Amino acid sequence: MAEATTRRDTLGLATRVKALAVANPVLDLDRRKSQRVTHDWVGYQMEELALTAIDTVTLKMDFEDGVRQEDVIEAIARVATLQMPDRDEAEHLEVAGWVLDGLISVGTVNRDFEHVYGVAIDGRYVSHSFAFKLLREISGADGRPRLRASNEAIAVLVGAVDIDIASEQVAADAKLEALVRRGRLTDAYRAAEMALRRTVQYAEHIRSGLEQMRRDVRSVDWSRDVQRMQIEALEHIEDRIKAENAIKDNLVQMMENSTEEATPQQAAELIAILEECLRRHAALQANLQEVGEQFRAEQERQVFVPPPSRSHVDLENQLLHPVLELSIGQAGPLLDRFVNAASAPRRPEVLYLPDLITGLMTPPADHDSDDDLIVDPEFADTEDAAAFSDGQYAAVEALLGRADTAGVRLSTLLRSARDQDAAQLDRPRREHLLALHVLGLFGAPRLDPSDGTVLSAQADGVALDDVTFAGDDLLLVRRSVSDAALAEDRLNDRLRETV
Incomplete structure (x- = not known):
């Protein structure tokens, strides 16, 4: 009996050590800011900024997608601006990053x-x-990076590690319901925010389990792991939806019967949080109902994947290391x-002309209804900008003469x-x-009717040597019309002889 008690105490100690370990990276930010000799960031409270980042990712991510880094940095920078308003925006963004x-x-x-932590087992x-x-x-x-908060990160917000998330979510809803029933809406708001984080944490817990199935379907058992998790999660979500709808109904009645101005506003804020919880529960429920199809699809897909060779x-x-020992000519x-x-x-992204x-010649598809909004485009009178000036055309014609x-x-x-005017700015365009x-x-040779000549360009196998x-x-070459016709006939005879 004593050994069992000792073992329970030891395991409880390890759990609390894990909780401290999860919080340590957040606390370490404030310790490391003083080591930056090139920046004076003493006035920033890094723990608050870190919790802002985790909170932003937790509340904005959904079941499938995460949060853009730009949005998180913007949220952190807003809090950094409140902490140090005398610093510029560039420093706030640098601190956030x-x-x-x-x-x-x-x-x-x-x-x-x-x-590293320890557990005492059998002495x-x-x-x-x-x-x-x-x-x-x-x-x-879209292929761009997104951020997701882990269970450990959410545990930093709610203050616990290695606990049964479903049980804690039930407790959070029960606490919220008790506070609403007693009319303590200010405390209930904080409890509602905690319940929302528990909802996100539970969804992340389920998503992590499903992600393991997608990575390797052979590492999970359908009836023991996947189906059991699916049934328990669906029952848990159904209970949570009922409980949160009941709390929401109580708040609606409180708004209708209250004569104070503050109570309807506080109740409306609580209802908004509960609706967010219900939305996330509905999304999780929809994903859980497709677990069976996903499991069978992963079985069919992964069974034909060969082992790494x-x-x-x-x-x-x-x-x-070997490349650093070589010269650039050898390493390239x-x-x-x-x-x-x-x-x-x-x-390669090559445009295929056919x-x-x-695509250009295909007529647009006819819509079944005329409900779509038709916007009549407005065309303004614009003038086409000439690629070359009249002076450039005149200069080129003089050269062709x-x-x-x-x-x-x-x-x-x-x-x-190029020799006409080396300093002229339009010389490249004239060339x-x-x-x-x-x-x-x-x-296409050009006929000049005024003097009866034809101006043409010929290729005689000489390569152009130009920068x-x-x-x-x-x-x-400029020839008379008769000479040009004779030269063309000779060229055609030469081509026929070659063929």
Whole structure:
């Protein structure tokens, strides 16, 4: 009997040690702020900022998704502004980011906090390592990171670790109901906030169990683990919905019968919290009703997943340290091959012209009803901005006028365009306009009716040697109409002989 009592006391001691360990990262923020020699953050109360971060994530996250880091940093910065109003906004945001990094445990390999505790079993003291997270990052629906609060983080808010969450939630609702019945709405508001956090904690507890099933369906048993948890959770949620609806009805009656101004406002605030609890219970209930289908789907999916064929790569010892001993020339090709082998194949985002034309030519689908809001667009009169000025066109035409029967190279014209005025700001655009004109003359010669000549560009296999453009160094030639026709016939005969 004495041994049993001793063992119970020891296990209770270990539970309380865990509770202290969970609170230690929050308290450690205030100790570490004095170690920052480049910032004077003495006036900030880091524990309050950390609890603000945990509270924000806890109340804003839902069953599937988390909270954006920007929203959490904004909430922390608002409290930091109240603590130190004489500091600027940039410092408030920097403090908020530092607090959030501390709660995520940025800088550690697995983002875990660890604490060693012991349990005396059969006269022996056995040490155990307690690893936990406060805020953890997940991938959101859009692929961007989101934050979720762990059970341990919510335990920091409600003040307990290693307890039966369902029982504590029942107790929280019972306390809230007793306070409402006695008319102590100020105390009831604090109890309602605690009940809401218990609701979030219970949903996170259920979600963690389901997430283990999604990772490895072979690690859980359907009838012993999953189905039992589903039945117990659904019964618990049903009881909570009934209890919270009863409290809500009492508050509504209190609002209707009260003659004081403060009571209806306090009751309305309590009703808002209870409605949030009911909404979260309904979402959790909907997810629990799909557990059976999810379990069968995971069985079908995971049964065909082959076991890993190779072990994980130790990036630090197997890659980083050997590469640091090599020169840049030696390490570059090795790292390129590693990245190509380790990265998943990704389809390049290339525009496929037939798909684009099909999408543009497809008429819009007809709606079944005319209930949709039709907005008539308003078009304003705008003028198209010219890509090139009249002076640039005139300068290019003057350069094209140098072409004669002997021909002039595109490279020569480009050098002439650059030598005209080296300090002129529109020179790069004039060069592009010249290249476009010459390229157009290559496919479509231009007839000048005034003197009966044809201006064309020809490719004779000479490469263009230029700092800006590449390709063939086209030969710009001006011939009479008859000579141009004769040259075209010769070119066609040469092409037919080649074929």
